[in-house]
Amino acid sequence: MRVLVVSATAEEINDFYKKISAQEITADRQTPVRYKNHEIFFLVTGIGGVATATNLSLHLAQNKYDLVINAGIGAPSIRS
Helix, strand or coil, X not given: CEEEEXXXXXXXXXXXXXXXXCCCCCCCCCCCEEECCXXXXXXXXXXXXXXXXXXXXXXXXXXXXXXXXXXXXXXXXXXX
């Protein structure tokens, strides 16, 4: 099964990525991770609804998946 995991920032999905690949995720990561009998791809879109909609739409226009998961905290960034 081809799975796409989408998030605004790499930090939001880094723990999951490390658990299945034993590596840190980077924003430009293009190589899928093989986990059991699944091919898991990761897409970091950038913060905000417009960035997510634009980057995900462009990506899905060129790539096909069996499942797409939008993961992350779904809240604004708090800067101090």
